[in-house]
Amino acid sequence: MSPGINDDRAADAALIERWKGGDQRAATMIVERHATALARFAASSGVREQVDELVQDTFVRAFNSIDSFRADSALRTWLFTILKRLILDRRRAERRRGDAVELEEGHAVQAYDALDTLVADETAVRVRSAVDGLSPLQREVFLLRVNEGMAYSDIATVVGSTEGACRVHYHNAMRSIKESLGDDA
Amino acid sequence: MRDLLPLFAAGRLADADRARVESHVAGCAACAAELGLVRRVSRAYEVRPVDTAAIVARLPARATTRRVVPFHRQPLWRVAASLTLMIGAAAVLTVARSRSGVSTMTGVQPAPVVPGTATVAPDTDARQLAATADPHRAIGLGVSLTELTDAQLESLLNALDKMDGRVLPDPERMSRSLVPSGTDPEQGRN
Numbered sequence A: 001m002s003p004g005i006n007d008d009r010a011a012d013a014a015l016i017e018r019w020k021g022g023d024q025r026a027a028t029m030i031v032e033r034h035a036t037a038l039a040r041f042a043a044s045s046g047v048r049e050q051v052d053e054l055v056q057d058t059f060v061r062a063f064n065s066i067d068s069f070r071a072d073s074a075l076r077t078w079l080f081t082i083l084k085r086l087i088l089d090r091r092r093a094e095r096r097r098g099d100a101v102e103l104e105e106g107h108a109v110q111a112y113d114a115l116d117t118l119v120a121d122e123t124a125v126r127v128r129s130a131v132d133g134l135s136p137l138q139r140e141v142f143l144l145r146v147n148e149g150m151a152y153s154d155i156a157t158v159v160g161s162t163e164g165a166c167r168v169h170y171h172n173a174m175r176s177i178k179e180s181l182g183d184d185a
Numbered sequence B: 001m002r003d004l005l006p007l008f009a010a011g012r013l014a015d016a017d018r019a020r021v022e023s024h025v026a027g028c029a030a031c032a033a034e035l036g037l038v039r040r041v042s043r044a045y046e047v048r049p050v051d052t053a054a055i056v057a058r059l060p061a062r063a064t065t066r067r068v069v070p071f072h073r074q075p076l077w078r079v080a081a082s083l084t085l086m087i088g089a090a091a092v093l094t095v096a097r098s099r100s101g102v103s104t105m106t107g108v109q110p111a112p113v114v115p116g117t118a119t120v121a122p123d124t125d126a127r128q129l130a131a132t133a134d135p136h137r138a139i140g141l142g143v144s145l146t147e148l149t150d151a152q153l154e155s156l157l158n159a160l161d162k163m164d165g166r167v168l169p170d171p172e173r174m175s176r177s178l179v180p181s182g183t184d185p186e187q188g189r190n
Helices: A003-020 A024-044 A051-064 A075-105 A122-132 A136-148 A152-159 A163-181 B002-009 B015-027 B029-044 B052-058 B075-098 B124-131 B150-164 B171-178 B185-189
Strands: none
Touching: A003 A024, A003 A075, A024 A051, A024 A075, A024 A136, A024 B052, A051 A075, A051 B052, A075 A152, A122 A136, A122 A163, A122 B029, A136 A152, A136 A163, A136 B002, A136 B029, A152 A163, A163 B029, B002 B015, B002 B029, B015 B029, B075 B150
8 A cells, every 4th residue: 555545544534533522624624635536436426416415415424423433444435435325325216216207207307417517528528438338346446546546455445345356347447448449558 | 557557646646656656657658648548537527626615514513423322221220220110010019919809909990890789888998908907018119128127028928929829800800809798799680
């Protein structure tokens, strides 16, 4: 593991201790350090609406059970794990609600893609299309590595796999993306 | 070295590693191309800024997150409460049974007197209680077992022994017990 990531862990651990000591500004700093990464993960996981609300729920849940957080893992990894659970819960709820809507109203729900409004250029669309061609697990591993610079051990925790398997998934995904985009690298 | 490119792009490398990667990429076309791809992917997944103030506003204050075990859920209290309830229930049962020449237990109504049969004076309860008065009858609720004398405890145990063989209050039997001897309550029904 790189020292940079260790520094992040130490900084998070110090902020948590400050918050436990009653320093509310520490909570703000924790949110500012991780909110964008969580939103990106949610959006890249296919969450199409109310990304901010999902990120909020993640932090609320995390702070409510901060005493159960063990500093031997990265705070961001823990937050991602919580967020992933919330995404899965929401998908289940949406599936149930979607079925009900289709049965009752006979039309599909229009979705809003948080990513489309920001990055609509052709390059981004091509890249996302290539990433969409990966298997769900490959995509998750690849994006956690590329977007967040996460260590394989932390990725393994989030996706529920092993460090070695995540390494293989990443390299296979990278090769597949290069082929899709016609890159020679 | 390629493995470090995403961490380099995300700014998650320490100074020494960052310098090493920079130096390598400057002379390696393949790694430079891969670094370019990593950055393109990152840009493709950029999101709008998150409203961190709104998130912080919803966070709990530290004081509310401390796990305080309510008094009534503390183990010692629960054991004490259970024991008190058991002793209290036993005391209620003992007193109630000791007076059950005619049932005066809460929730158990005196058996109805069959019309046309013997009548029972309204003060039967009091008279029967007086006639069957035992030493342990003086033991009332609110008296701890530890406060009783040896004689009282012995009396209480004897009374309990006798009660063990007793049938629980039965309306049919109780109505018979209210009828003076020699009178058949069944006659009144015919």
